[in-house]
Amino acid sequence: MDNDDGFLQSRNAARAAIGQICSTADIAHNLSQCQTLVQKAAEAGAQALFLPEASDYIATSAGQSLSLVQAATTSPFVQGLQSSAREHALPIHVGIHEPATRGAKVANTLLWISSTGDVAQRYQKLHLFDVSIANGPVLQESASVEPGSSLLPPFETPVGNVGALICFDLRFPEPSLALRRQGAQILTYPSAFTVPTGRAHWEPLLRARAIETQSYVVAAAQCGRHNEQRVSYGHSMIIDPWGRILAELGGVDEDGMVEGKGAGGVEGASEPLIAVAEIDLGYLEKVRREMPLLRRTDVYPEV
Numbered sequence: 408m409d410n411d412d413g414f415l416q417s418r419n420a421a422r423a424a425i426g427q428i429c430s431t432a433d434i435a436h437n438l439s440q441c442q443t444l445v446q447k448a449a450e451a452g453a454q455a456l457f458l459p460e461a462s463d464y465i466a467t468s469a470g471q472s473l474s475l476v477q478a479a480t481t482s483p484f485v486q487g488l489q490s491s492a493r494e495h496a497l498p499i500h501v502g503i504h505e506p507a508t509r510g511a512k513v514a515n516t517l518l519w520i521s522s523t524g525d526v527a528q529r530y531q532k533l534h535l536f537d538v539s540i541a542n543g544p545v546l547q548e549s550a551s552v553e554p555g556s557s558l559l560p561p562f563e564t565p566v567g568n569v570g571a572l573i574c575f576d577l578r579f580p581e582p583s584l585a586l587r588r589q590g591a592q593i594l595t596y597p598s599a600f601t602v603p604t605g606r607a608h609w610e611p612l613l614r615a616r617a618i619e620t621q622s623y624v625v626a627a628a629q630c631g632r633h634n635e636q637r638v639s640y641g642h643s644m645i646i647d648p649w650g651r652i653l654a655e656l657g658g659v660d661e662d663g664m665v666e667g668k669g670a671g672g673v674e675g676a677s678e679p680l681i682a683v684a685e686i687d688l689g690y691l692e693k694v695r696r697e698m699p700l701l702r703r704t705d706v707y708p709e710v
């Protein structure tokens with residue numbers, strides 16, 4: 408494939424799939440949506456499937472979230488995905504909830520389920536989304552969620568070395584730079600962005616992270632109305648190390664209606680979707696080689 412900058416991409420690029428769903432408090436239904444996506448990703452020839460934050464459930468309250476949480480070792484949601492991964496020999500990157508280490512809270516985590524169905528990696532979201540925006544979202548993630556306390560070192564996958572972050576972590580450049588320095592080639596941001604903040608910041612932040620770390624960015628997102636109080640923006644995307652959007656799925660407005668359809672439009676995200684893109688590590692090396700981003704750590708501290 409010839410890029411518009413004239414570079415011949417290598418033939419052995421790996422294919423990544425992103426999945427977009429609308430999770431609710433119905434865990435069995437969410438699992439079946441995700442399993443549909445595993446099937447679709449396998450049919451599309453993907454070597455890994457990336458699913459959104461909180462794919463297991465989106466609750467209506469902190470109390471409901473606490474009542475729904477299960478340990479990954481006994482969770483039917485995780486076990487269902489493990490068996491799908493095994494069945495299709497397809498690794499799955501998925502955001503879920505797990506019991507917190509301490510106290511009556513949950514952990515917002517990311518699991519890497521290998522092609523043999525094993526939970527091989529885990530990252531716990533560092534930054535929690537506590538906001539109160541006039542005429543915008545009011546959310547207090549820390550009411551029910553315990554923040555993580557470490558970065559997960561980048562890990563090898565069939566599509567490249569993955570540096571995992573989650574949703575609101577996207578607003579902080581430091582962890583992405585730290586993961587890049589530790590060898591990440593792909594930064595992941597499984598998300599459930601709100602519509603107003605998504606419209607304002609989602610794409611520019613994702614592209615900035617790709618450009619400043621010269622890495623692929625894989626951002627699978629929730630899309631549509633989860634319940635009376637929550638709607639997610641959608642626009643899952645895969646971005647290359649030059650900042651180009653290689654694949655993108657659709658989004659919804661504040662009412663959960665598919666964008667651009669006007670009043671009386673269609674309810675969004677009724678069907679789980681995937682998109683795929685080639686991850687070409689030869690191209691990544693070329694971008695990094697042609698424009699070295701050498702830090703002036705004699706002037707400012709290294710992250």
Ligand SMILES: O=C(O)CNC(=O)[C@H](CS)NC(=O)CCC(=O)C(=O)O
Nearest residue numbers: 461465536548574575599600601604
């Ligand atoms: O609630 C769950 O179960 C899953 N977690 C989420 O949806 C989280 C916390 S409320 N959402 C975000 O971090 C959105 C960030 C965002 O929208 C922004 O940074 O603008």
